[in-house]
Amino acid sequence: MHEPPTHVGDQDVLDTVRATWLPEADSVVHLPVGFGAHHWAASAAGERRLFVTLDVLGARDDADSLTSAYGAAAALAGDGLEFVHASLPPLTVPLADGLLSATPWVEGRRPERLDREATATMLARLHAAPAPDGIPHWRPLVGRDLSDDLAGRLRATWDGGPLSARAQAALRAHLPAIDVWVTRYHRLAEEAASRPGVPTHGEPDVHNQLVTEHGTLLVDWESLRLAPAERDLRALGAGGTMAEMFDLEWRLDEVQQYAVWFQQPHPGGADDLEAVEGLVEELGRPEWHEPTPLP
Known part of the structure; x- marks a missing residue:
């Protein structure tokens, strides 16, 4: 999403990231990318380390289906599909009205056209x-x-x-x-x-x-x-x-x-x-x- 959520602050995200995946995290920055979910870059000592996502629960996804999807993706990556960029364990944690997840930060770019x-x-x-x-x-x-x-x-x-x-x-x-x-x-x-x-x-x-x-x-x-x-x-x-x-x-x-x-x-x-x-x-x-x- 382009605009940060009004019901979740950066400090809420940072606290959850520290408690769950990256104790040494010292900052998060909301990223105006994607649509439907909110994303942040979590950094430590000036280096981006995690790509953090807040998924909103609703008619399409509940907590079980979302966590199961991330878990299945992690299993596919573990079975040798190196192109599957999967979430880190624990796969999801509750935050406000959604679930927070994180993947390792990877430098890259979106393709200009589909290969x-x-x-x-x-x-x-x-x-x-x-x-x-x-x-x-x-x-x-x-x-x-x-x-x-x-x-x-x-x-x-x-x-x-x-x-x-x-x-x-x-x-x-x-x-x-x-x-x-x-x-x-x-x-x-x-x-x-x-x-x-x-x-x-x-x-x-x-x-x-x-x-x-x-x-x-x-x-x-x-x-x-x-x-x-x-x-x-x-x-x-x-x-x-x-x-x-x-x-x-x-x-x-x-x-x-x-x-x-x-x-x-x-x-x-x-x-x-x-x-x-x-x-x-x-x-x-x-x-x-x-x-x-x-x-």
């Missing part, structure tokens, strides 16, 4: 790995009643903040399309439930890759699930109707989260602006299509 060949190689190894004990299983994220729920929310005028009107207008304009997407999503989700599952990252695009001097890492493993491989292959533009289903899942999950976001009070800051742009983009982008296969 399809390198990504495909990592995903092939991930999908071939034995599923770790306790890995969370994928389940549909969007209910069949999403369209009805949105229609009910949209009846009253939203006045939660400066971006409420824009978000509400965009949702109203696309409500018929959302209804079509939900129907197709659940038809395909029934098929997905009958398919074999493999370990999947869930979001293996450039936003969750870190290019280092030792190779490319996949980061942010909170979305790790046992699921059809197409959940990841969607990032490569491959996977047929199952990838289409996961593309619909991403779109509809974004829609339902942002609907709640902009119905509620919000100040209109940088995170709110990014969120409303994300909502408009998800509502208006083209339908799923499968580009040229990998060579």
Whole structure:
């Protein structure tokens, strides 16, 4: 997130880091990176040592599923998948309304564009790995009643903040399309439930890759699930109707989260602006299509 949380201070994070992973830590700095979770760099004697994450618990993740996902990622890394940048033990600790976790600090950069060949190689190894004990299983994220729920929310005028009107207008304009997407999503989700599952990252695009001097890492493993491989292959533009289903899942999950976001009070800051742009983009982008296969 771009803006620090209002309910958790840097000292709270530093105290938890010292008590849990790095007793010699002397500072933390909030990092304006990612979206959905908050991140800090924890340092000792002027050297960055840990990348610290505060995940918010909610409908998508509870404490058990989040800790299980991080634990399964650690098991995959321990079994030889060197590109899995896993959390340190203890995997999570409670802080405010979420869970704090930490990974070793690694110098690197986000790729400017997706290296399809390198990504495909990592995903092939991930999908071939034995599923770790306790890995969370994928389940549909969007209910069949999403369209009805949105229609009910949209009846009253939203006045939660400066971006409420824009978000509400965009949702109203696309409500018929959302209804079509939900129907197709659940038809395909029934098929997905009958398919074999493999370990999947869930979001293996450039936003969750870190290019280092030792190779490319996949980061942010909170979305790790046992699921059809197409959940990841969607990032490569491959996977047929199952990838289409996961593309619909991403779109509809974004829609339902942002609907709640902009119905509620919000100040209109940088995170709110990014969120409303994300909502408009998800509502208006083209339908799923499968580009040229990998060579």
